Amino acid sequence: MRFIALDPKPKIRAAWPGIVSAQQRERIRKIGVLIGAAETVDQRASLAVFTQLLHQLGWTEDRNVQLEIRWGGGDPARFHRYAEELVALPAEVIMTNGAAPLEALLRATRSVPIIFCSVTDPVGSGFVESLARPGGNATGFSQFEYTLTAKWLELLRQIAPSVTRVAALRDPTLVSGIGQFAVIQYVAASIGIEVSAINLRDDVSEIERAVKRFASSPNGGLILTGSALSLIHHNLVIALAAQHKLPTVYYRRYYVTSGGLISYGFDIDEQFRGAARYVDRILKGDKPADLPVQVPTKYELVINHKTAKALGLEVPPSLLAIADEVIK
Numbered sequence: 001m002r003f004i005a006l007d008p009k010p011k012i013r014a015a016w017p018g019i020v021s022a023q024q025r026e027r028i029r030k031i032g033v034l035i036g037a038a039e040t041v042d043q044r045a046s047l048a049v050f051t052q053l054l055h056q057l058g059w060t061e062d063r064n065v066q067l068e069i070r071w072g073g074g075d076p077a078r079f080h081r082y083a084e085e086l087v088a089l090p091a092e093v094i095m096t097n098g099a100a101p102l103e104a105l106l107r108a109t110r111s112v113p114i115i116f117c118s119v120t121d122p123v124g125s126g127f128v129e130s131l132a133r134p135g136g137n138a139t140g141f142s143q144f145e146y147t148l149t150a151k152w153l154e155l156l157r158q159i160a161p162s163v164t165r166v167a168a169l170r171d172p173t174l175v176s177g178i179g180q181f182a183v184i185q186y187v188a189a190s191i192g193i194e195v196s197a198i199n200l201r202d203d204v205s206e207i208e209r210a211v212k213r214f215a216s217s218p219n220g221g222l223i224l225t226g227s228a229l230s231l232i233h234h235n236l237v238i239a240l241a242a243q244h245k246l247p248t249v250y251y252r253r254y255y256v257t258s259g260g261l262i263s264y265g266f267d268i269d270e271q272f273r274g275a276a277r278y279v280d281r282i283l284k285g286d287k288p289a290d291l292p293v294q295v296p297t298k299y300e301l302v303i304n305h306k307t308a309k310a311l312g313l314e315v316p317p318s319l320l321a322i323a324d325e326v327i328k
Contacts (some may be wrong), residue, residue, distance in 0.1 A: 015291045019087045025066040029283055032091030032112075034082050034105065036098035037231050038073040042254055045061040049269045050095065053276035059283070072101050074232035079104035087112055093282045095275050100158060100228045102127055106138060115278045116140035117271035120176035120226050122293055140278065141271045141289040143226060144251070144297045149183040150262055152249045153193070156221050159262055159303075160247035160313055163221035167195045167214045169207075169237060171227035180225040197228055198222075200229040204236060215244035222248040224255065226265075234258060255325060256302045261311065266296040300324040 033050075037043050051067065059065045068089060070082035083104040086094050090112065096102050098117040105114050106127060117140050122128045127189060129135035131142070156163055168184050171177035181197050188195040198210045214220055224230050224237055230251070241248040250256060250263040278291055297317045302318075304327045308315050 028062075029059075029281060030067055030089050030091045031059075031067050032086035032089065032094035033067055033069040034072060034086060034094060034096040034101045035070070035075065036072045036079070036096070036228050039071040042298050043071075046272050050272040050276045053273050054279065057276065057280040059280065062081070064131040065283075070210070074228055076100060076104070083108040085145065093279050095107075095273075095279055097271075098228050098231075098310075099125060099127075099176060104226070106136075109265055110137055112137060113277050113282045114138040114140075115282065117275045118143045118266075120144065120174075121146065121179055124179060125175045131295070133289065134291070134293055135289050139289050139291045139293050141273065141274045142293055143266045144299070145295060146179050146183045147182045147203055148265070150187040152223050152251070153184055153187050153191075155262055155264055155301075155319075156223065156247060156249045156304070156314060157191070157193075158319055159308070160221055160311075162191070163247060164219040165196075165214075165217065166221050166223060167196050167198045167211070168223045168225055168316055169198045169200055169230065170225040171229045172197070174227055177225060177227055182223075185221060194207070196319075200227065200233060203227075203298065204233070207233060208240065209235060211244060211246070213239045215246055220246055222246050224248060224253045224260075228241065240308065242307070247311055247313060253300060253302045253325070256275045256304045256307075259304065259307060261304055261307045261313075263302045267298065267300055268295070270298075273321050 028144055035043055059100060060106045061067060068086060068091060072078045072082060079101045087109045093113045094105060095115045096105055099119050102116045102119055114137055114261040116138060122142055127138055141318045168181050170181045185195045193274060200207060217256060222241055233254055238255065248261050250260045252268060253263050256263045303315060303319065303323050305315060306328060
């Protein structure tokens with residue numbers, strides 16, 4: 001009879017670390033991110049809010065998620081190219097901000113879940129069926145309702161009582177651009193203010209001529225409505241307002257920290273936090289069609305006191321008392 005000697009120290013243990021490692025290794029989930037604006041300090045800060053909350057919710061880069069980030073730079077051609085890239089990865093969910101990149105993504109896919117923020121009138125623009133039941137593959141966070149635009153006109157009159165003429169800078173190609181101007185026009189008629197529109201285009205010289213022409217008559221003021229073009233031309237609009245001494249109301253804080261006079265609008269960081277929560281829910285099995293589109297519940301008033309002085313304006317104490325932030 002033949003005996004086989006047994007190794008007194010079985011080598012099966014040598015395989016255990018590999019087994020444990022395989023058990024601990026998590027599946028990497030791909031998250032696409034398409035930011036409509038160029039990569040700036042402010043945009044990176046907002047994106048950091050999104051990624052930090054994802055981390056708190058249990059999603060860590062290179063451990064269980066991989067973020068594929070694209071910066072659109074306000075260029076429609078890039079939006080479409082990057083939208084197709086992110087869909088082809090394939091990303092399991094895509095986060096975006098702004099109407100133009102959202103439109104590009106919806107052209108690229110009707111199946112990959114999309115979470116959006118900073119979009120005006122997603123129902124009227126055809127992005128979702130309703131706020132309560134989006135119905136398709138997109139849902140997210142609207143930046144404001146049209147009724148908010150009446151507040152911009154009210155604030156302009158409060159901080160610059162001499163204003164009798166207002167030009168609204170808007171993107172005429174967007175449903176939201178038309179809607180925002182319509183509300184401003186309606187409210188202005190009831191309080192005796194003359195309103196006109198300045199259409200934002202890619203042609204900088206055209207915008208400069210239009211603002212100069214408007215400023216040639218006295219008692220004028222501007223309202224910058226929300227759009228991707230407003231972001232692209234933010235430095236231009238702020239510079240023109242200063243050059244022609246035009247009190248201007250903006251729709252978000254970013255413009256006032258960059259030198260604009262006054263803003264009243266949504267908190268962009270809160271929108272990015274909401275987007276992170278929705279991405280988390282999608283990765284855990286929820287469907288965009290079942291997640292309602294949310295509107296802001298809080299708006300922030302920001303005043304640039306230095307800009308007010310440069311325009312020769314005395315900020316009313318009543319405004320200073322309710323401002324969320326005063327930049328000096």
